[in-house]
Amino acid sequence: MSEEMMEGEVVKKFMYINRRAPYGSIYALESLEVVLIGAAFDQDVSLAFVDDGVFELKKDQETAGIDMKNFSPTYRALEMYDVEKLYVSKESMDARGLTVDDLIVDVEVKTDAELADLFDDQDVIFSF
Amino acid sequence: MKFAVQVNEGPYQHQAADSAYQFTKAVLEKGHEVFRVFFYHDGVNNATKLTTPPQDDRNIVNRWSELSEKYSLDLVVCVAAAQRRGIVDEGEAKRNKKDAENIAPGFRISGLGQLIEAGVQADRLVVFGD
Amino acid sequence: MSILHTVNKSPFEKSSLDSCLKYAKGGSAVLLYEDGVYAALKGTNMEDKVKSAAQGIKFYVLGPDLKARGIADDRVIDGIAIVDYAGFVDLSVESDKVSAWV
Numbered sequence: 001m002s003e004e005m006m007e008g009e010v011v012k013k014f015m016y017i018n019r020r021a022p023y024g025s026i027y028a029l030e031s032l033e034v035v036l037i038g039a040a041f042d043q044d045v046s047l048a049f050v051d052d053g054v055f056e057l058k059k060d061q062e063t064a065g066i067d068m069k070n071f072s073p074t075y076r077a078l079e080m081y082d083v084e085k086l087y088v089s090k091e092s093m094d095a096r097g098l099t100v101d102d103l104i105v106d107v108e109v110k111t112d113a114e115l116a117d118l119f120d121d122q123d124v125i126f127s128f
Numbered sequence: 129m130k131f132a133v134q135v136n137e138g139p140y141q142h143q144a145a146d147s148a149y150q151f152t153k154a155v156l157e158k159g160h161e162v163f164r165v166f167f168y169h170d171g172v173n174n175a176t177k178l179t180t181p182p183q184d185d186r187n188i189v190n191r192w193s194e195l196s197e198k199y200s201l202d203l204v205v206c207v208a209a210a211q212r213r214g215i216v217d218e219g220e221a222k223r224n225k226k227d228a229e230n231i232a233p234g235f236r237i238s239g240l241g242q243l244i245e246a247g248v249q250a251d252r253l254v255v256f257g258d
Numbered sequence: 259m260s261i262l263h264t265v266n267k268s269p270f271e272k273s274s275l276d277s278c279l280k281y282a283k284g285g286s287a288v289l290l291y292e293d294g295v296y297a298a299l300k301g302t303n304m305e306d307k308v309k310s311a312a313q314g315i316k317f318y319v320l321g322p323d324l325k326a327r328g329i330a331d332d333r334v335i336d337g338i339a340i341v342d343y344a345g346f347v348d349l350s351v352e353s354d355k356v357s358a359w360v
Contacts, residue, residue, distance in 0.1 A: 010248060014244075017357070019359075026169060027136075027169065030168065030208075030209060033208060033240060034168075034240055034243060037239065037240040037241055037244060038243075038244040038247075040241070041248065043244070043247075050277065050281075051273070091280070112280045112281060116281045116282070116283050117283075119281055120260075120283060122355065123355065124247045124253050125253070125355055125356070125357040125358075126134075126255070127255045127357060127358040136360065143266070143292045143293075144266070144292075144360075147266070147291060150343045151346055154342075154343035155347050158344060158348075252350050252351070252355065252356055253355070253356065254264075254358070255358035256266075256358070256360070258266070
């Protein structure tokens, strides 16, 4: 385990893997709520957006017509919570015809092979 | 070894709640510790005592309560997810001016921080969902 | 570091197994349970993919979920180990972490 003691607290590497599109189900929104609450715990947090999870970051979301809350701006606010490691699967974006220009927030694009290494390096994996 | 279990789906609709129960029971029977079972998303519906399945079907809610009783298992329901879905304990009923509560024995409602804490404290987090 | 990947979706309906296999590195383990057990069957159009992945990854399937679905052990691809819930727990202990492809 890559745990280290910092000020008496165990710091773990948390990876949130987001694989669902927004609005069709609540997973994307409620997983973001976990990330926001979790930010207060000072763990080493990363978010990965793979499969349909890349659609969470699509810019220009307009939800008035479906009477649901547009939570996509919150991804831009993550930086204020010191959640700065956002990774997006290149293959998942390619498969869905998306480029970084389509995204609402700055991310690091990684290949699936790079993401596999990253997942391996974590202590805890949250799946949404 | 210390486990944390996350349950993301309600009872009966998906097998996730059953699998989570069978896994948790197996963990305990093998002598490991379960730090906490955390119910999130529709998983909070595992905690309603108003569930009344047919006589010849398993009672998923009672099963959790009994497991909690036997092993002093900490069953935590996410408050934000519970409020959305109408899972209410006495405190929540008072706070939100509801005229009823429906939380089953052994469950308690608390914040998402309990899930993060479980991730920090446990050696393994195992997620069940759909 | 090794991961136990869990897959609970039929590969004929959802792409969870495909996703899992994109990220499962050599030396890791995959447990097929719930409707995921259908990926463990011989004679399906998934068999070649599973067998090829099984060269570097160890596959397990949950026996109670097989039985519930009327699948005899001899229908399971050779080399995929059948475990019960206690075995699921052991696999979680032996791996460094568990990743659920829900």
